[in-house]
Amino acid sequence: MEVISVIPRRLDVINKYKEQGGYVAAVLPIHYPRALLRAFNVLPVEVWGPPRVDTSHGATHLQPYICSIVHNTLSFLQMGGLDITDVIIIPHACDSLQGLGSVLLDFVPPDKPIVPIYLPRGRRESDIVFLTREFYAIYQRLEAITGRAPSDADLMKSIRREEGADEVLIKLHQSHSCLPLTDIAFYRLIRSREYLPAETFIELAQAVLAKDIKKPRDGIPILLSGIVPEPMSLLEAISEMGAMVVADDLACCGRRLYPPGRSGDPLRRMAERIIYAPPDPTRGNPIRERREHLLRLIENSGAKGVVFYDVKFCEPELFDLPTLRCELQKAKVPSVTVEVDINDPLSHQTLTRIEAFLEILNERR
Amino acid sequence: MSGIKALGIDVGSTTVKIVGVDTEGKMCWHILEQAEPRVEDQVERFLDHTRQVVGTLDRIPLVATGYGRGLVEQATRSVTEITCHAKGVYREFGHGGTLVDIGGQDSKVIGISPEGKVLDFVMNDKCAAGTGRFLENTASRLKVPLDRMGDEALSVVEEVPISSTCTVFAESEVISLIAHGVPVASILRGLHRSLIKRTVAMIRTVGIVPPLMLSGGVVLNPAICRLLEEETGEKVVLPRYPQLMGAHGAALFALEILNDGSQVS
Numbered sequence: 163m164e165v166i167s168v169i170p171r172r173l174d175v176i177n178k179y180k181e182q183g184g185y186v187a188a189v190l191p192i193h194y195p196r197a198l199l200r201a202f203n204v205l206p207v208e209v210w211g212p213p214r215v216d217t218s219h220g221a222t223h224l225q226p227y228i229c230s231i232v233h234n235t236l237s238f239l240q241m242g243g244l245d246i247t248d249v250i251i252i253p254h255a256c257d258s259l260q261g262l263g264s265v266l267l268d269f270v271p272p273d274k275p276i277v278p279i280y281l282p283r284g285r286r287e288s289d290i291v292f293l294t295r296e297f298y299a300i301y302q303r304l305e306a307i308t309g310r311a312p313s314d315a316d317l318m319k320s321i322r323r324e325e326g327a328d329e330v331l332i333k334l335h336q337s338h339s340c341l342p343l344t345d346i347a348f349y350r351l352i353r354s355r356e357y358l359p360a361e362t363f364i365e366l367a368q369a370v371l372a373k374d375i376k377k378p379r380d381g382i383p384i385l386l387s388g389i390v391p392e393p394m395s396l397l398e399a400i401s402e403m404g405a406m407v408v409a410d411d412l413a414c415c416g417r418r419l420y421p422p423g424r425s426g427d428p429l430r431r432m433a434e435r436i437i438y439a440p441p442d443p444t445r446g447n448p449i450r451e452r453r454e455h456l457l458r459l460i461e462n463s464g465a466k467g468v469v470f471y472d473v474k475f476c477e478p479e480l481f482d483l484p485t486l487r488c489e490l491q492k493a494k495v496p497s498v499t500v501e502v503d504i505n506d507p508l509s510h511q512t513l514t515r516i517e518a519f520l521e522i523l524n525e526r527r
Numbered sequence: 528m529s530g531i532k533a534l535g536i537d538v539g540s541t542t543v544k545i546v547g548v549d550t551e552g553k554m555c556w557h558i559l560e561q562a563e564p565r566v567e568d569q570v571e572r573f574l575d576h577t578r579q580v581v582g583t584l585d586r587i588p589l590v591a592t593g594y595g596r597g598l599v600e601q602a603t604r605s606v607t608e609i610t611c612h613a614k615g616v617y618r619e620f621g622h623g624g625t626l627v628d629i630g631g632q633d634s635k636v637i638g639i640s641p642e643g644k645v646l647d648f649v650m651n652d653k654c655a656a657g658t659g660r661f662l663e664n665t666a667s668r669l670k671v672p673l674d675r676m677g678d679e680a681l682s683v684v685e686e687v688p689i690s691s692t693c694t695v696f697a698e699s700e701v702i703s704l705i706a707h708g709v710p711v712a713s714i715l716r717g718l719h720r721s722l723i724k725r726t727v728a729m730i731r732t733v734g735i736v737p738p739l740m741l742s743g744g745v746v747l748n749p750a751i752c753r754l755l756e757e758e759t760g761e762k763v764v765l766p767r768y769p770q771l772m773g774a775h776g777a778a779l780f781a782l783e784i785l786n787d788g789s790q791v792s
Contacts, residue, residue: 515650521607
């Protein structure tokens with residue numbers, strides 16, 4: 163579809179933003195306050211690896227059992243891939259990312275500021291208070307880096323813009339199976355949110371939503387759970403096998419459908435948005451919540467099974483999996499687990515596992 | 528051999544198998560060979576051989592399975608080895624349970640319902656540990672013929688612990704043990720134990736539903752069955768032709784195509 167072919171390239175977006183006097187932040191997975199960064203005229207550009215990087219640079223500092231996202235990020239940084247950015251934001255999503263933060267702060271310091279974000283593990287009032295204070299600390303860091311000091315009104319304006327983009331993102335997810343997009347085109351659009359300014363993303367997304375054809379696509383409907391759909395050719399392979407992704411619980415996509423905040427205090431409102439996002443093991447949400455969330459997604463989307471597509475050595479994901487799969491089995495929802503390294507091409511074994519799983523679903527139809 | 532009504536071919540990483548079934552789905556003919564580097568040529572040769580047996584292949588559907596199933600251009604359809612093994616084994620035993628298939632470079636555990644449907648499965652990862660290649664590698668290092676490994680391992684009670692995480696590490700350990708004068712049979716028993724422990728971890732992922740059924744060429748090794756029974760406390764059952772279960776299952780799917788009762792797309 164033509165809208166997809168006009169998604170701006172990441173590097174072009176970065177260059178344009180900088181030409182207009184803005185700053186660019188490299189942001190590691192998963193949760194961070196977009197609105198806070200944009201209020202300082204900092205464009206967040208997310209770094210999910212990237213895939214297919216020479217990992218020998220990062221391997222000097224990291225153990226082999228650290229996931230490929232962290233390995234690749236460090237390698238990419240050491241190869242100069244993040245030179246164009248002005249600041250690196252590292253949310254404490256997992257021990258490996260926290261470790262990467264330590265490596266960058268203490269052993270391989272880049273020539274730009276490192277800003278860690280400590281995320282609380284729960285949904286208590288104290289978690290919101292903690293995260294609000296954390297965002298205030300980041301405010302102070304960004305103030306020092308950019309020399310700006312956005313007012314509460316500036317922050318609220320930025321929040322409303324991001325809430326608008328997330329509202330459109332939610333609509334895209336809800337209309338997924340009725341949109342005139344292949345799975346790979348859909349996820350290219352969704353993932354452009356990783357680097358596009360909210361206003362550009364809204365424009366693109368609304369153009370696609372205007373073409374909602376209301377006619378569900380054909381194929382065995384599945385739910386994709388995990389971290390990141392890399393390599394993206396996975397989505398083409400799933401289509402060729404006669405299936406379609408109708409919902410996701412991916413860290414880079416469906417787990418970041420942030421609801422609007424409630425508070426009139428901008429920093430607290432940003433914290434609320436992250437705290438009340440869909441359940442995520444990296445934020446310490448219990449398996450019970452994840453189970454309920456998955457069952458709700460399955461019911462709403464008509465998915466017949468769940469493919470857990472995980473990055474090797476991703477502890478928060480893999481710790482949950484046996485119990486989560488067992489819970490789904492009790493609810494008569496079949497699932498399969500596939501582990502990948504984001505540097506590898508789609509392997510025969512990966513495809514066989516998914517194909518065999520689709521054969522199981524097909525038998526049940 | 529005019530009784531052949533449908534064919535299944537299992538192009539594995541170590542062996543290639545073709546099975547013919549009669550109208551009842553009974554295995555009535557087969558060929559099994561070591562896999563050659565040019566699989567397409569080998570498949571063509573298999574089919575030439577099959578033509579000599581049945582005349583023409585025009586009305587005989589062929590379903591391909593296994594690692595190289597995508598290379599069988601002549602196939603009417605391809606079905607994964609997981610589904611085909613379950614189908615073949617169910618046909619053999621007539622009941623569900625937990626199927627452990629240990630192949631040359633691949634192993635899998637499949638939960639099968641009482642009706643013969645695949646409920647769940649797990650496959651080993653890219654690493655060769657837990658597969659036939661694990662034993663093959665170390666057998667060559669110990670200079671013990673593959674078909675003698677199991678008996679040798681069962682000939683002693685003492686065994687030495689060996690890494691179950693990596694075939695290459697295991698080989699290094701074996702070299703070290705030989706250098707320290709450890710008897711070969713004890714090393715072999717330790718190697719089998721190591722493979723079985725890895726297999727049992729996969730079984731526990733799926734969950735044991737008795738009986739334990741075995742397939743794949745590696746289960747012809749008697750130490751595999753014995754140690755698996757020891758580790759799980761479950762009786763294991765073997766089909767008559769463990770290496771042919773995937774190809775038999777594929778042939779049964781081909782027969783369904785012939786009968787217009789296809790259940791797998």
